[in-house]
Every structure is written in C-alpha cells, then in structure tokens.
Amino acid sequence: MIPIDLIQKTAETLMDKAAIEIPQDYLDGLQQAAKTEDGDLSSFVLKAMLDNYEAAKEDRRAMCGDTGVPRWFIKMGNEARIEGGMVALETALRRATANATNGVPLRPNRVHPLWRTDHDNNVGINAPEIEYGFEPEGDWIDLITVHKGGLFGTDYRMLFPSDGIQGIKRFYLDSLMAFGKRGLACQPAIIGIGLGGSKDTCMVLGKRAAVLRTVGSRNSDPRIAEMEDEFKELGNSIGMGAMGFVGKNMVIDCNIEVGYCHTGGMPMSVHAFCLSSRRAVARVWPDGRVEYRTDPDWFTDYQRRDTVEWEPVREAAE
Amino acid sequence: MKPREIVLSTTPTSEAIAELRLGDIVYLNGLMYTAREGVYMRALEEKANIPMELPSESAANFHCSPAARINPDGSFEMGAVTATASFRFAKWLPEWMDKTGAKLIIGKGGMSSKDYKSYFVPNGAVYLSTVGYGTGALLGRGVENVEAVHWNEELGLAQAMWVIRCKRMGPFIVASDLEGNCLFERENAKIAENIERVYEGTKPAVLKRYGESDDRSDEVIG
Numbered sequence: 291m292i293p294i295d296l297i298q299k300t301a302e303t304l305m306d307k308a309a310i311e312i313p314q315d316y317l318d319g320l321q322q323a324a325k326t327e328d329g330d331l332s333s334f335v336l337k338a339m340l341d342n343y344e345a346a347k348e349d350r351r352a353m354c355g356d357t358g359v360p361r362w363f364i365k366m367g368n369e370a371r372i373e374g375g376m377v378a379l380e381t382a383l384r385r386a387t388a389n390a391t392n393g394v395p396l397r398p399n400r401v402h403p404l405w406r407t408d409h410d411n412n413v414g415i416n417a418p419e420i421e422y423g424f425e426p427e428g429d430w431i432d433l434i435t436v437h438k439g440g441l442f443g444t445d446y447r448m449l450f451p452s453d454g455i456q457g458i459k460r461f462y463l464d465s466l467m468a469f470g471k472r473g474l475a476c477q478p479a480i481i482g483i484g485l486g487g488s489k490d491t492c493m494v495l496g497k498r499a500a501v502l503r504t505v506g507s508r509n510s511d512p513r514i515a516e517m518e519d520e521f522k523e524l525g526n527s528i529g530m531g532a533m534g535f536v537g538k539n540m541v542i543d544c545n546i547e548v549g550y551c552h553t554g555g556m557p558m559s560v561h562a563f564c565l566s567s568r569r570a571v572a573r574v575w576p577d578g579r580v581e582y583r584t585d586p587d588w589f590t591d592y593q594r595r596d597t598v599e600w601e602p603v604r605e606a607a608e
Numbered sequence: 609m610k611p612r613e614i615v616l617s618t619t620p621t622s623e624a625i626a627e628l629r630l631g632d633i634v635y636l637n638g639l640m641y642t643a644r645e646g647v648y649m650r651a652l653e654e655k656a657n658i659p660m661e662l663p664s665e666s667a668a669n670f671h672c673s674p675a676a677r678i679n680p681d682g683s684f685e686m687g688a689v690t691a692t693a694s695f696r697f698a699k700w701l702p703e704w705m706d707k708t709g710a711k712l713i714i715g716k717g718g719m720s721s722k723d724y725k726s727y728f729v730p731n732g733a734v735y736l737s738t739v740g741y742g743t744g745a746l747l748g749r750g751v752e753n754v755e756a757v758h759w760n761e762e763l764g765l766a767q768a769m770w771v772i773r774c775k776r777m778g779p780f781i782v783a784s785d786l787e788g789n790c791l792f793e794r795e796n797a798k799i800a801e802n803i804e805r806v807y808e809g810t811k812p813a814v815l816k817r818y819g820e821s822d823d824r825s826d827e828v829i830g
Contacts, residue, residue, distance in 0.1 A: 331611065334610075341743070346688070351688050396687075453814055454811070529799050564741075
C-alpha cells in the first residue's frame with residue numbers, strides 16, 4: 291500500500307521542481323541551439339533564457355511568470371495499491387496543486403471559462419486534469435506533473451489519406467508559422483505531433499508527444515523516427531528563431547505519436563511546449579522510497595502496443 | 609552585433625523615448641503597474657476610479673499577471689513576472705492611454721504598426737516587449753518592492769492591478785518607435801523571403817476550413 295501522505299508531499303515537491311528547474315534534456319537542447327544561432331536578436335534572447343534558468347534555480351523562484359496550467363499524468367504498475375483508493379489519490383493531487391500554487395508561488399491561472407471565477411489555487415471544475423496509464427508489472431506509482439502554457443502553439447486538423455505526407459508537412463509548417471510569428475508559441479520548443487486516433491485522442495497523443503517525451507528520444511517505429519528527424523530539420527529551416535526574430539532555431543526537437551484512426555481519415559494535431567518546458571516526475575513505492583527524475587518515460591512498448599493480448603518480450607533463452 | 613543597452617525611467621521624458629531604436633535592450637527603474645483585460649474593463653467600461661495618480665506615479669503599463677501571493681499579514685510575495693500577449697488588448701488601449709498618459713506599454717508580442725501609428729505615436733508612447741518568452745525569474749529579480757495590489761477582491765490575483773517598484777528590471781526589447789515602426793513586422797518581412805522555398809512541394813489540405821475562405825457561400829471541399 292502506498293501511503294497517501296507521501297503521495298501528497300511528493301506531489302507538492304514536484305510542483306515546485308516543475309516550476310523552477312528546467313529539465314536537463316531541454317537545457318542541453320537549448321544550449322546547443324544557442325551555439326548555432328547567428329541572428330543578433332535571436333541569440334540575445336536565447337542567452338537571456340539561459341541566464342533566466344540559472345536565476346530561477348538560484349533564487350528558487352518560478353522560471354516564468356506564466357506558470358502554465360498544472361496537470362497530472364499518473365502511471366501505475368499493475369500491482370500498485372493506494373492508501374484510501376483512487377479518490378484519495380485525486381484529492382491528494384488537487385490539494386498538492388492548491389498548496390503549491392500558494393507556496394511556490396505559482397500564478398493562479400485557472401478560471402471558469404464563462405464567469406472567470408478564480409479560486410486563486412489552480413483548482414476548479416476539471417482542473418487540474420488527471421490522466422492515467424498502467425504498466426503490466428510493478429507496485430509503484432509515477433507522479434508526473436506538467437505545467438504547460440495554455441494559449442498558443444496548438445492546432446488540430448482532419449486530414450485524409452489523399453493529403454499524404456505533403457499535407458502533413460503543410461499543416462505542420464502552417465502551425466509553426468502561425469504561432470511562431472512574434473514568438474507567441476514561446477519557441478524554440480519541443481514540438482509534439484499527434485497522428486491518427488479519434489479527434490480527442492489525436493489531441494491527447496500530440497500533447498503527450500510534446501510534454502511526456504524528452505529531447506533526443508525517438509519513436510520506436512524507425513520510419514516514424516526518421517520523420518521526427520526530418521520534421522525537426524524542416525521546422526528549423528524556416529529562418530525563424532526565438533520570438534519570431536530572424537534565426538535558425540524554432541524546434542528543439544520534434545516528437546510524433548500515432549494511434550489507429552478511422553480508415554477514411556488522417557487526423558493531425560500540433561503542440562508546442564514552451565521555453566519553460568515544465569515537467570517533473572517521481573516514482574513512489576509502498577516502502578516509502580521516492581525517486582525524482584525529469585523523463586516521464588511514458589511511451590513504453592506497452593503504451594504503444596498494437597495487439598489484443600499483451601505478451602511481454604522474453605529475453606532470448608540461450 | 610550586440611544590441612544596445614539602455615536604462616530608462618518608468619516616467620520617461622519625451623526625449624528619452626525619442627532616443628529609443630527598434631531592437632534596443634531596456635532596463636526599467638521606477639513604479640510600474642500591471643493592467644490587462646480585468647483592469648481595463650473595470651476602469652473603462654464600469655468607470656471605476658483608478659486607484660493611482662497616473663501618469664505622475666507611473667507611465668508604464670505592464671500586461672502581466674505575476675506568480676505571486678498575498679500573505680495572511682497583508683504583505684506580498686512575488687516570484688516570477690512575465691508578460692501576456694498584448695494584441696488582445698487593442699480594443700481598450702487607445703482609451704486607456706488617453707486616460708492615463710501611459711508612455712510605455714510592456715507586454716508580449718507587440719501590436720501592429722497600424723496600432724502604433726494610430727494611437728501610440730500621437731500619445732508619444734512606445735511598446736517594450738519582454739524577452740523569451742519569458743525571463744520570469746530575471747524580471748522577478750528586478751522587483752524591488754510590491755507597493756500595492758488594487759482590485760484584488762474584485763478581479764482575483766491574476767487580474768488585479770499590482771504596483772511594482774522596479775530596480776533595473778529587464779531585459780525588455782524596444783518593439784516600436786515614435787515613427788510607428790514595428791520590430792516584429794520588420795523581422796516577419798525578412799523571414800517572408802524564404803517561405804516559398806520552405807513550403808515547396810507541400811499541398812493544401814483537401815478539406816478547407818472557413819477562415820481559409822471568408823465567403824460562407826463557398827464550399828470547403830477540395
């Protein structure tokens with residue numbers, strides 16, 4: 291049984307880490323970008339961002355004033371049991387979100403869409419989102435928090451098989467151009483692309499590709515992995531950099547996730563994670579151990595399975 | 609070429625504003641206030657009295673909601689500050705500038721040169737963009753003190769009017785000048801030269817959307 295107090299305490303620490311500490315994989319990617327950038331203004335912007343991450347860590351203050359919309363991705367091993375059950379888990383995550391909003395402090399971004407009611411704690415109707423995934427083995431729970439910026443850089447479109455790769459490229463470029471101008475997407479960013487699924491799943495896949503995969507990771511399908519490389523290159527060849535200034539760094543990495551879709555369609559979504567790629571992860575075990583990391587490791591073979599039954603890959607017998 | 613760095617007051621003289629060039633980096637000293645849709649609606653549409661002497665106390669309007677809290681003893685804790693996209697506030701800005709004498713509009717992404725020419729220039733005002741976006745922690749370091757929070761109960765923490773004393777707060781980038789030129793439009797024009805090459809070979813979607821055609825008598829198929 292995983293103690294509920296430990297889950298809440300860990301969740302509060304994760305909220306703090308996500309807001310303040312830039313994940314190393316993204317930092318490495320941005321430092322690499324800063325080396326290659328030769329646009330005067332773009333270079334200045336990247337350097338300022340690198341200084342900003344340092345300042346955030348030194349002062350223990352949020353790296354960006356817009357601290358995004360906090361949300362949770364929960365992964366559990368098949369044997370994991372939570373003290374108090376799943377309702378207790380959700381209460382603990384909501385409490386941690388509210389406490390950390392006041393504690394760090396974060397910006398209380400969440401309001402009612404019509405009445406603009408603000409509880410000043412980032413908790414409300416359907417907020418924070420809590421999504422679940424499971425793994426065939428293990429008695430642990432992974433708590434993953436992502437605080438993504440909420441307004442720009444995302445779009446969805448129903449494409450069709452006849453649109454083909456050239457249609458996919460067009461919509462990808464259109465999304466980067468539309469939200470890259472004036473830097474609305476807060477690029478250079480990790481770009482997530484969702485292909486296939488139902489419409490809502492398509493959005494979910496693209497969002498997760500942007501926020502739950504790290505810079506340098508590649509899809510397990512080698513042909514999709516090639517597309518990821520090609521699309522990263524394509525985005526960086528626009529000639530647009532940080533803040534929409536002339537530059538050569540728009541995409542720190544491009545991650546693509548797919549889901550089976552209606553035979554007549556090829557839905558596509560594009561998502562830009564921002565310069566403050568806020569994600570933090572912890573694995574909690576029943577014996578009280580907690581391990582922090584920044585790679586959600588969400589897209590396992592199990593998550594991408596394409597068969598009815600799941601048969602774990604066995605090591606070669608010899 | 610390294611951009612030029614300038615330290616500017618939040619109640620700047622017209623000479624100081626005239627010296628600013630597109631792409632200059634600016635650091636601010638003095639009082640600044642946050643005002644966005646909540647404050648604009650309350651002051652302009654509901655005609656509430658603005659709880660500051662403007663522009664004598666401050667001519668710097670920041671489009672910002674800080675990551676901040678009000679402590680039980682009434683003191684303030686401000687962590688990071690970053691701007692929000694300004695284009696959404698064009699509806700209120702002409703009247704706001706007229707009423708408050710704001711000379712520095714600070715935000716994300718700037719406005720159009722049409723906005724600059726029609727009401728920034730006549731008011732002797734320029735636009736400063738935050739950098740990144742956003743350098744929330746660096747800007748947070750430039751907050752010497754939070755002097756007041758107005759309309760918190762009416763508007764909530766995010767939309768309230770925060771009055772901030774800045775000490776070398778920055779960096780900001782000069783994104784408009786007194787001729788109404790727009791830094792972002794200048795950059796867009798340079799990037800536009802390359803667009804055709806990048807799009808070469810790509811195809812428009814077989815199913816169009818309204819917006820791609822503004823004629824609603826059009827069909828959206830192929």
